[in-house]
Amino acid sequence: MKEQNYIKMEFPSKSSNEAFARAAAAAFAAQLDPTMEELGDIKTAVSEAVTNAIVHAYPDEIGRVSMRLRILEGQVLEISVKDWGCGIEDVEKAMQPLYTTGGEDRSGMGFTIIGSFMDKLSVRSRPGKGTTVVMRRRICPRIGKR
Amino acid sequence: MSLHPCDAVTFFCVVNELNINTSFSAGRLTIYLSGELDQHEAQQTSTCIAELLDEYLPRDCVLDLSALSFMDSSGIAVIVKANRHIRTIGGRLWVENPARQALRVIDAAGLDRMIPVESGRVGGYP
Numbered sequence: 708m709k710e711q712n713y714i715k716m717e718f719p720s721k722s723s724n725e726a727f728a729r730a731a732a733a734a735f736a737a738q739l740d741p742t743m744e745e746l747g748d749i750k751t752a753v754s755e756a757v758t759n760a761i762v763h764a765y766p767d768e769i770g771r772v773s774m775r776l777r778i779l780e781g782q783v784l785e786i787s788v789k790d791w792g793c794g795i796e797d798v799e800k801a802m803q804p805l806y807t808t809g810g811e812d813r814s815g816m817g818f819t820i821i822g823s824f825m826d827k828l829s830v831r832s833r834p835g836k837g838t839t840v841v842m843r844r845r846i847c848p849r850i851g852k853r
Numbered sequence: 854m855s856l857h858p859c860d861a862v863t864f865f866c867v868v869n870e871l872n873i874n875t876s877f878s879a880g881r882l883t884i885y886l887s888g889e890l891d892q893h894e895a896q897q898t899s900t901c902i903a904e905l906l907d908e909y910l911p912r913d914c915v916l917d918l919s920a921l922s923f924m925d926s927s928g929i930a931v932i933v934k935a936n937r938h939i940r941t942i943g944g945r946l947w948v949e950n951p952a953r954q955a956l957r958v959i960d961a962a963g964l965d966r967m968i969p970v971e972s973g974r975v976g977g978y979p
Contacts, residue, residue: 814962
């Protein structure tokens with residue numbers, strides 16, 4: 708799919724950056740003229756992916772988190788969140804509802820929520836190397852606008 | 854401000870970008886969450902709710918999410934934790950009036966299978 712626009716950003720894995728990351732994603736996605744519901748879904752998915760990187764990738768240190776957003780042809784928004792942290796031992800297990808290694812402060816529903824809010828979700832990870840989460844969501848063109 | 858239980862008392866505190874207001878009347882504690890609830894706010898919010906529950910020892914606790922502009926799965930964990938806490942003191946908890954984005958997260962997580970969620974009207978146990 709042909710890329711029409713993109714942004715890239717990198718920030719330390721501090722929880723105070725979660726709100727900034729989802730606001731930045733929403734601001735970039737706004738050029739696709741999403742509905743409030745679509746915008747809410749995008750912000751939620753970004754928040755989940757960035758939180759995973761902050762909480763699970765770097766449990767005992769501050770590391771790097773990179774986020775890239777691309778607009779692809781056909782009104783498709785692609786969001787990639789990458790870290791260079793501890794990685795996931797078993798990706799399939801990690802994506803199961805209620806599975807968490809974060810104790811009672813985590814619900815274990817992060818990937819489930821991303822999966823239900825986005826059209827596509829892929830997770831690639833290697834222990835000790837890091838994790839990349841790639842999500843895609845098509846923004847429906849509004850009638851009479853395009 | 855004092856947290857001693859009495860009728861129609863209101864308590865207010867701010868946890869960074871999340872505001873917590875409460876009202877207490879006739880054994881019912883209503884906790885109003887407004888702002889954005891994510892992992893950054895979750896732990897402090899859980900602690901604040903637990904302290905309120907221990908202070909008021911309510912029979913019923915309502916989490917009013919009508920002014921919560923954003924919530925992710927960290928908010929689900931906060932609600933589940935609050936429910937677990939109130940059960941230990943013999944009370945019951947439900948969620949009321951979640952804003953649209955929060956309701957979508959609640960639906961996606963299946964929270965309403967564990968905790969009553971009243972999304973259409975104010976007052977009354979669902």
